[in-house]
Amino acid sequence: TLAAPAIAQANPKVTWRLTSSFPKSLDTIYGGADVLAKYLTEATDGNFTIQPFAAGEIVPGLQAADAVTNGTVEACHTVGYYYWGKDPTFALAAAVPFSLSARGINAWHYHGGGIDLYNEFMAQHNIFALPGGNTGVQMGGWFRKEINTLEDLKGLKFRVGGFAGKVMERLGVVPQQIAGGDIYPSLEKGTIDGAEWVGPYDDEKLGFFKVAPYYYYPGWWEGGPTVHFFFNKAAYEGLPPAYQSLLRTACQATDADMLQKYDYKNPAAIKSLVAQGTQLRPFSPEILSACFEAANEVYAEMEATNPAFKKIWESIKAFRSENYTWAQIAEYNYDTFMMVQQNAGKL
Amino acid sequence: TLAAPAIAQANPKVTWRLTSSFPKSLDTIYGGADVLAKYLTEATDGNFTIQPFAAGEIVPGLQAADAVTNGTVEACHTVGYYYWGKDPTFALAAAVPFSLSARGINAWHYHGGGIDLYNEFMAQHNIFALPGGNTGVQMGGWFRKEINTLEDLKGLKFRVGGFAGKVMERLGVVPQQIAGGDIYPSLEKGTIDGAEWVGPYDDEKLGFFKVAPYYYYPGWWEGGPTVHFFFNKAAYEGLPPAYQSLLRTACQATDADMLQKYDYKNPAAIKSLVAQGTQLRPFSPEILSACFEAANEVYAEMEATNPAFKKIWESIKAFRSENYTWAQIAEYNYDTFMMVQQNAGKL
Numbered sequence: 001t002l003a004a005p006a007i008a009q010a011n012p013k014v015t016w017r018l019t020s021s022f023p024k025s026l027d028t029i030y031g032g033a034d035v036l037a038k039y040l041t042e043a044t045d046g047n048f049t050i051q052p053f054a055a056g057e058i059v060p061g062l063q064a065a066d067a068v069t070n071g072t073v074e075a076c077h078t079v080g081y082y083y084w085g086k087d088p089t090f091a092l093a094a095a096v097p098f099s100l101s102a103r104g105i106n107a108w109h110y111h112g113g114g115i116d117l118y119n120e121f122m123a124q125h126n127i128f129a130l131p132g133g134n135t136g137v138q139m140g141g142w143f144r145k146e147i148n149t150l151e152d153l154k155g156l157k158f159r160v161g162g163f164a165g166k167v168m169e170r171l172g173v174v175p176q177q178i179a180g181g182d183i184y185p186s187l188e189k190g191t192i193d194g195a196e197w198v199g200p201y202d203d204e205k206l207g208f209f210k211v212a213p214y215y216y217y218p219g220w221w222e223g224g225p226t227v228h229f230f231f232n233k234a235a236y237e238g239l240p241p242a243y244q245s246l247l248r249t250a251c252q253a254t255d256a257d258m259l260q261k262y263d264y265k266n267p268a269a270i271k272s273l274v275a276q277g278t279q280l281r282p283f284s285p286e287i288l289s290a291c292f293e294a295a296n297e298v299y300a301e302m303e304a305t306n307p308a309f310k311k312i313w314e315s316i317k318a319f320r321s322e323n324y325t326w327a328q329i330a331e332y333n334y335d336t337f338m339m340v341q342q343n344a345g346k347l
Numbered sequence: 348t349l350a351a352p353a354i355a356q357a358n359p360k361v362t363w364r365l366t367s368s369f370p371k372s373l374d375t376i377y378g379g380a381d382v383l384a385k386y387l388t389e390a391t392d393g394n395f396t397i398q399p400f401a402a403g404e405i406v407p408g409l410q411a412a413d414a415v416t417n418g419t420v421e422a423c424h425t426v427g428y429y430y431w432g433k434d435p436t437f438a439l440a441a442a443v444p445f446s447l448s449a450r451g452i453n454a455w456h457y458h459g460g461g462i463d464l465y466n467e468f469m470a471q472h473n474i475f476a477l478p479g480g481n482t483g484v485q486m487g488g489w490f491r492k493e494i495n496t497l498e499d500l501k502g503l504k505f506r507v508g509g510f511a512g513k514v515m516e517r518l519g520v521v522p523q524q525i526a527g528g529d530i531y532p533s534l535e536k537g538t539i540d541g542a543e544w545v546g547p548y549d550d551e552k553l554g555f556f557k558v559a560p561y562y563y564y565p566g567w568w569e570g571g572p573t574v575h576f577f578f579n580k581a582a583y584e585g586l587p588p589a590y591q592s593l594l595r596t597a598c599q600a601t602d603a604d605m606l607q608k609y610d611y612k613n614p615a616a617i618k619s620l621v622a623q624g625t626q627l628r629p630f631s632p633e634i635l636s637a638c639f640e641a642a643n644e645v646y647a648e649m650e651a652t653n654p655a656f657k658k659i660w661e662s663i664k665a666f667r668s669e670n671y672t673w674a675q676i677a678e679y680n681y682d683t684f685m686m687v688q689q690n691a692g693k694l
Contacts, residue, residue, distance in 0.1 A: 042592035107610035245389035256603035263454035267669035322614035
């Protein structure tokens with residue numbers, strides 16, 4: 001029996017364009033858009049397609065959200081904190097200093113009401129947002145000299161994104177906004193003293209270890225950053241329910257896939273970087289604590305003036321406290337034991 | 348334009364039955380089958396459906412894989428280690444003692460060749476297997492008395508599954524096979540001295556804290572156990588390519604979703620358990636080390652006689668070593684700092 005019209009309605013042709021905030025050379029993070037496109041195309045026999053474009057092909061990487069808001073494209077793949085200058089609330093579901101780890105933020109997104117809370121805010125920008133990738137905690141960046149004390153931060157020219165830069169300014173850092181491709185020459189010439197990028201796998205490609213050998217950790221401003229798919233709200237709402245559901249499922253799978261890819265690629269990359277002369281250094285407790293206090297000051301100011309920010313940040317903070325109580329019991333002790341075995345050469 | 352026949356072929360009616368190894372009362376782990384069913388039904392307008400049945404409704408929970416092998420049902424939701432008695436290789440992609448954490452095993456499944464390696468083995472059982480959930484590291488179980496030394500393990504009657512039990516036997520533990528519903532009365536009467544189940548959220552429902560207050564961690568035999576969907580291989584291969592792809596995507600999303608749910612529910616549950624009198628206790632380094640050595644003896648014996656086991660375990664081990672080198676750098680230091688803040692009342 002061929003109930004043709006009903007079936008035909010179920011799989012209409014939908015062709016969307018997606019602008020990425022990333023260059024194709026970042027196969028992990030740019031690759032998330034390819035993964036989503038593949039999942040959708042395959043599941044619908046090519047009827048629901050999303051064509052990804054690299055940053056700059058349609059609009060510059062940092063204008064991706066605007067292109068979705070105004071309907072230039074139906075979708076983008078980006079990080080919410082790129083738009084913190086419009087409103088810092090954009091950053092909360094992506095990453096802000098000393099927020100949740102990758103597993104923590106995912107628990108909050110999918111089962112702690114995070115997706116709905118973020119979309120309540122995003123609706124005013126005509127955006128429906130879904131998590132679409134995570135890098136895991138990032139590294140703290142590459143430095144030409146060792147950073148041992150708070151004094152070493154004073155006047156330090158450090159390439160870092162907006163929200164984290166705002167926190168670091170309080171400690172005397174001079175944040176630098178520099179596009180990815182310009183970081184290496186700036187570090188080489190000494191125009192800047194340091195730069196953060198992502199983590200071992202992505203960073204190795206850019207060769208920073210040759211000109212700034214001190215590789216600090218952790219990147220306390222990105223404990224588990226979520227990369228998002230932003231969809232034009234009207235475009236999403238115009239999809240048949242089956243495509244809406246498929247899109248949500250495919251985004252959840254893509255979100256997981258990116259972290260899985262980073263988690264597989266980073267271990268080999270850190271080994272390779274160390275073999276090539278990278279000097280690993282932890283930020284001192286003194287520095288981390290000062291940054292934590294500075295971040296809390298920034299949060300208090302934002303909460304005092306921005307109700308949307310406050311609503312979401314309070315939700316994250318409540319779960320953050322519970323999360324870091326539980327995480328230190330079974331998970332932390334298991335990992336610690338395994339790390340001790342690894343360091344003793346027993347794994 | 349209505350190209351009816353082609354479109355009709357693309358969304359044929361497929362109705363599968365799935366037998367779960369779990370009772371419906373375990374909403375987290377049983378719930379994974381409901382999540383998968385929902386994702387598939389919604390994305391195909393009800394054309395590709397999987398109907399989940401609780402353990403015992405079609406076959407007993409521990410016979411789920413056999414029901415898939417012989418085609419009684421097209422699918423099951425189960426844990427590979429339930430079948431370790433047939434062949435210990437079944438257990439490797441699920442959880443074995445001192446293997447990878449949840450993030451580690453997922454990196455291996457999806458980007459380290461794990462899914463293909465496991466299916467190479469599973470093909471002889473007419474099964475195509477995909478990850479379909481993870482609980483995160485489990486707890487080490489409930490004990491009527493404190494377990495302080497290796498001496499305390501001698502003669503201890505402990506309810507625990509097969510593979511881990513085989514390791515514990517070497518330390519004098521007497522493993523007990525007891526169905527979930529019978530654990531509480533056995534602990535209460537003292538027929539057994541201890542029992543492992545899952546983690547805070549699932550364990551709280553069964554009330555063990557009332558009769559065995561010492562709650563040990565970590566569950567070193569389940570560092571990040573993967574729950575699998577097993578599909579009858581011929582049934583999977585008979586699906587149109589679009590449904591095959593959708594099924595893979597939906598399983599990847601479901602896999603992530605279960606961990607996200609556990610990660611959200613466990614923190615509140617551990618708080619509640621402690622408030623009700625649960626005594627948290629870490630296994631001592633002495634006990635963990637002895638268990639680790641015993642596990643390695645078991646692995647060496649299995650590798651010597653079982654080439655399929657050896658092939659997969661060597662692949663996991665190679666990544667385990669890299670994983671626990673990288674994980675101790677940025678991720679561990681970030682988490683540690685955050686836990687210190689939490690314990691200082693600053694989160």
